[in-house]
Amino acid sequence: MLQSPSFRAGLRDSVLILFAVGGFGLAYGVLAVSAGFSPWLATFSSIIIVSGAAQFTMIGLLSAGTVPVLIAVTGLGLRHLPMSASLANMIGPQPLSRRLRLAWILVDETFGLTVRAVGAGVEDVVTYKSAADLMLYSGWIIGTAVGAWFGGAIDPEAIGIGVLFSLLFLGLAAPMIRTRRDWIVAAAAVIATIISILLVPAAWQITVAAVAASLVGMVMDE
Amino acid sequence: MSDLALVLVVAVITFATRIAFLIRPRPVPGGPLGRFLEVFPLALFMVIAATGLAAPEGSLAVTPALAGAAGGVIGAIVFKRSLWGVMALGAVAFYVVRALTG
Numbered sequence: 155m156l157q158s159p160s161f162r163a164g165l166r167d168s169v170l171i172l173f174a175v176g177g178f179g180l181a182y183g184v185l186a187v188s189a190g191f192s193p194w195l196a197t198f199s200s201i202i203i204v205s206g207a208a209q210f211t212m213i214g215l216l217s218a219g220t221v222p223v224l225i226a227v228t229g230l231g232l233r234h235l236p237m238s239a240s241l242a243n244m245i246g247p248q249p250l251s252r253r254l255r256l257a258w259i260l261v262d263e264t265f266g267l268t269v270r271a272v273g274a275g276v277e278d279v280v281t282y283k284s285a286a287d288l289m290l291y292s293g294w295i296i297g298t299a300v301g302a303w304f305g306g307a308i309d310p311e312a313i314g315i316g317v318l319f320s321l322l323f324l325g326l327a328a329p330m331i332r333t334r335r336d337w338i339v340a341a342a343a344v345i346a347t348i349i350s351i352l353l354v355p356a357a358w359q360i361t362v363a364a365v366a367a368s369l370v371g372m373v374m375d376e
Numbered sequence: 377m378s379d380l381a382l383v384l385v386v387a388v389i390t391f392a393t394r395i396a397f398l399i400r401p402r403p404v405p406g407g408p409l410g411r412f413l414e415v416f417p418l419a420l421f422m423v424i425a426a427t428g429l430a431a432p433e434g435s436l437a438v439t440p441a442l443a444g445a446a447g448g449v450i451g452a453i454v455f456k457r458s459l460w461g462v463m464a465l466g467a468v469a470f471y472v473v474r475a476l477t478g
Binding site: 170202203205231233236262269316321323330331336339368374 | 377379380382383384385386387389390391392393394395396397398399408411412413414415416417418419420421422423424425426427428429430431432434435436440441444445448449451452457458459460461462463466467470471474
């Protein structure tokens, strides 16, 4: 696997994500400890949850209680349903253990890279995604651990980590915009986001806006 | 619920939503569902980007992040939709405007 061109391509393409996610993980580690988690629990949460959106939401709503956290995390998690269906289409029939592993790190960043790689004709989708997952998982855990243990000396706000993370997603979306329908879906996504921010509870904004924009694309011809 | 239990429950919920369509191989959806799945990644990424750039604090606001968004769009055009181009020009625009506006 390590010698596979697809594996090397996955590693190469996800270098940027390693640093971006590492920075984001660092911010999570800092915030989790400041919210009351021990450094060990902060790191453990990144090892088993592996979801920036869910983990930041969990920390952000920690003081509000368990129920708001669970509702919000479920709302955010719904976006994984179409992602897992898309990934299932891309990888075809696979052993259960492999599907479990791929689902474990079904995150926006490496999913985006994988979609892009499939569009570019990558040879082995599973190997490509595994390499990208490895990079992301490493960055996320190391970043969290550094932030949790040494976070007092680092200010994620000062480096604008949130903006850099948003730009990463803009950069992942850009190559997907090819047809007239893609342009309309992208524009609909921006409009739906603004409306969601104004009208929808924070935990549901991303899911509602993404589904609304996708419905616009669904009713359009290519 | 203890913090550890909460982390475990969040992990279970997150994994359950991720494994839903991967647990059993299914035929490629066609028709409206197929078209929905086709555009969903683009929609999702644009929404995540727009959320962070238009409302970095949770509500809509004019901030240097909007300059980052503009820089990112210009980077996409200039560098033919390259990920690096979007990030580089977006980051430069964000840092410059933030430095100028304090």
